[in-house]
Amino acid sequence: MNRSKYFNYIEEKLEVLARRIEKRGKINLLDLNIYSETFFAELMNLLFGLTLVNMNILKQNVEGIDLVDVNHKVVAQVSSTCTKQKIEGSLNKDIFRMYSGYRFIFVSIAKDATKLRDMSFINPHNAAFSPTDDIVDINTLLNVILSMEIDKQREVFEFVKKELGNDVDLLKLDTNLANIINILANENLANCIESPEINSFEIDKKITFNDLSDVKGTIDDYKIFYQKLDEKYAEFDREGSNKSFSVFQIIKKQYTMHQHEKANSKELFYSIIDNISKIIIESKNYIEIPYEELELCVCILVVDAFIRCKIFKNPEGYSHVIAG
Structure with a gap:
């Protein structure tokens, strides 16, 4: 079935990307992390109907936030580090004063984030953040892709092939x-x-x-x-x-x-x-x-x-x- 071919290809490419990011991070090679910010912005736009853009387009080196969608009031951080401390460190940044009322999404691009969804987090600026729904990892994205209509799945396949082929x-x-x-x-x-x-x-x-x-x-x-x-x-x-x-x-x-x-x-x-x-x-x-x-x-x-x-x-x- 074409659906299985599309999904298997996407799964393989995302899993390989995650492993490479984790492996290269251990020797302090972080170029893939930087490129992945825009890749995952575009992937999430396809999957969730968002209009995320890389924050660096608007302002360089913003701490705590990598992506922003002003149309849907969403900000996101893309990270290869997946810990409670990492998320709380982001939520603690003063940048959230500028984005009051925005939903915060944490995107783990290298590690499974399942355990984090059951935790509570210090959120001093009261950002809109639900650990259950707003902590996203590769498995989260694959589950969405798996249940997509085939034409939409094909669109994601074409995007991933162009980026990671x-x-x-x-x-x-x-x-x-x-x-x-x-x-x-x-x-x-x-x-x-x-x-x-x-x-x-x-x-x-x-x-x-x-x-x-x-x-x-x-x-x-x-x-x-x-x-x-x-x-x-x-x-x-x-x-x-x-x-x-x-x-x-x-x-x-x-x-x-x-x-x-x-x-x-x-x-x-x-x-x-x-x-x-x-x-x-x-x-x-x-x-x-x-x-x-x-x-x-x-x-x-x-x-x-x-x-x-x-x-x-x-x-x-x-x-x-x-x-x-």
Whole structure:
């Protein structure tokens, strides 16, 4: 199920991040702590509908508070230290006089905070703070993610992948794409594909025309591989394999089958990716690769099909290539 793949990926990345923060903290390497403030701000915004921003944007080195949301009157501290003393030290800061009536959330990014939720805390400025609800750790976030609707879970997955995913190994990418094209391609019906330059302006028009602004970031991320995939298709086709046509047909079939089932274009776009991934995984000649790498390759294939007019409607006069 896609839900389990999304959750398992998110869980792995958050757990690895927590372990690295804790391990590096023991040797006083704190760079991940700093970067994590903004990461967890954006993650909590996705999960809880907040608009947290890093406090350093407003004022440098504010003691006791790392994040603030003036719209929902929330302040938060992001910490790898998870103790009663740490929380009380934050609640004791004079900064809370400036944020009277704000809810305080303590985010433990490296350690389990379960025991702290049963404790009472000295709160001299009477900040709105409930230990049961306002002490958050990785398990808290994972429980929220686990119960999300699948489309929202996919959004979190895309965010975590972008922030914590591995760099692209171009050599491995080349091999993986070749294997996946071999799996998807069963017919020899297409002509050779040339390798023109893509027209970003026209692609943006097609995104707007199909109401796909929510996935524009994904399309932008993967359209840069257009030339590499183009070369790979051409390589197969020059050998007489002509596998490009059958790959396009499989992707187009997923679009045609599901275009009237999905509530919006965003859901349809991601369902195509999920269904192509499922076809590959269930193939007899699929040699398992990490899900992150599979997702990368399938996104490249689907974005390429979008650019080449194989899926979704084209605006009048659409031309995805720049004439030479």
